[in-house]
Amino acid sequence: LGMTVYSLEASNGIAAQVARQLGDELVFLEKKTFPDGEVYVRVPSKPKGIAILVSTMYPNQEKRFLELLFSVEALSAYAEGSIIAVVPYLAFARQDKRFLEGEPISVKAVLKSLEALGLSGLVTVDLHQPRVLGEYLSVPSINVLPAEEIAGYFKGKVSNPLVLAPDIGALERAKRVAEHLGAEFDYLVKERDRVTGEVKIYPKSLDVAGKDVIIVDDIISTGGTMALAAKNVLGSGAKSVKAVCTHAVMVQGALDKLYYAGIEEVVATDTVPSPVSKVSVAPSVARGLRELLEEML
Numbered sequence: 627l628g629m630t631v632y633s634l635e636a637s638n639g640i641a642a643q644v645a646r647q648l649g650d651e652l653v654f655l656e657k658k659t660f661p662d663g664e665v666y667v668r669v670p671s672k673p674k675g676i677a678i679l680v681s682t683m684y685p686n687q688e689k690r691f692l693e694l695l696f697s698v699e700a701l702s703a704y705a706e707g708s709i710i711a712v713v714p715y716l717a718f719a720r721q722d723k724r725f726l727e728g729e730p731i732s733v734k735a736v737l738k739s740l741e742a743l744g745l746s747g748l749v750t751v752d753l754h755q756p757r758v759l760g761e762y763l764s765v766p767s768i769n770v771l772p773a774e775e776i777a778g779y780f781k782g783k784v785s786n787p788l789v790l791a792p793d794i795g796a797l798e799r800a801k802r803v804a805e806h807l808g809a810e811f812d813y814l815v816k817e818r819d820r821v822t823g824e825v826k827i828y829p830k831s832l833d834v835a836g837k838d839v840i841i842v843d844d845i846i847s848t849g850g851t852m853a854l855a856a857k858n859v860l861g862s863g864a865k866s867v868k869a870v871c872t873h874a875v876m877v878q879g880a881l882d883k884l885y886y887a888g889i890e891e892v893v894a895t896d897t898v899p900s901p902v903s904k905v906s907v908a909p910s911v912a913r914g915l916r917e918l919l920e921e922m923l
């Protein structure tokens with residue numbers, strides 16, 4: 627079965643790498659903005675079999691979402707093969723429940739509208755809460771964790787590594803990176819002194835003294851979480867701290883905050899473009915796509 631890989635501008639090169647790895651043609655979607663600011667997309671040629679649509683959703687989440695939605699609708703007019711979206715960074719994923727009454731589950735709105743317009747499968751990377759895929763999509767989907775690629779980046783660069791998750795929710799990711807690196811892993815717990823109000827963060831069970839600590843999270847947004855974790859780990863005698871995330875959103879001077887906190891190196895994947903997006907998720911995405919296709923066919 628043939629495939630056509632479509633690149634929206636925000637593919638960050640991932641569309642081309644996937645097309646080359648799978649041996650399929652790459653087609654660029656046409657895109658413009660109407661004089662009043664409205665988004666326009668056009669699929670310039672019919673897919674040869676399955677259509678693979680590649681676009682990340684940052685920067686400019688709202689626009690990227692509409693481009694994806696409109697592209698799925700446009701592709702659905704051809705209606706011969708499946709339409710699979712590859713969305714390396716799925717925006718709105720952190721609003722995954724009604725934290726306050728009256729709030730939307732934004733990620734539900736995103737996933738359900740893509741499916742309603744004809745999406746037949748989704749590949750995404752390191753989703754904040756992977757369970758939302760099963761909850762809000764009835765078409766097949768895969769959440770890829772680029773643990774092997776992240777570990778690969780550090781192989782031979784750290785001598786006495788300890789991989790830490792900034793909280794228990796991020797433990798699985800840290801564990802997978804540690805396994806590929808042959809390192810120990812742990813997670814950080816946060817405690818507030820009831821008298822002074824001071825926040826202390828420390829590893830649950832392991833000692834960081836003399837270790838090259840690698841803290842791994844899904845997203846660095848303002849950098850607050852990572853900077854605080856790094857300061858505490860350095861305060862506990864870590865030899866060095868490196869910060870790693872999948873999605874380098876990096877707003878409000880995040881990178882400066884991180885380096886100022888004493889972090890030696892910041893490393894991210896290329897799901898979001900940034901000066902530290904040094905690790906490509908393309909191999910993981912291609913693997914995920916192959917798996918999804920097997921499941922669908």
Ligand code: R5P
Pocket residue numbers: 792796843844845846847848849850851852
């Ligand atoms: C939170 O649950 C996420 O996993 C990240 O820890 C968080 O989004 C990072 O945000 P910031 O960089 O603004 O602290």
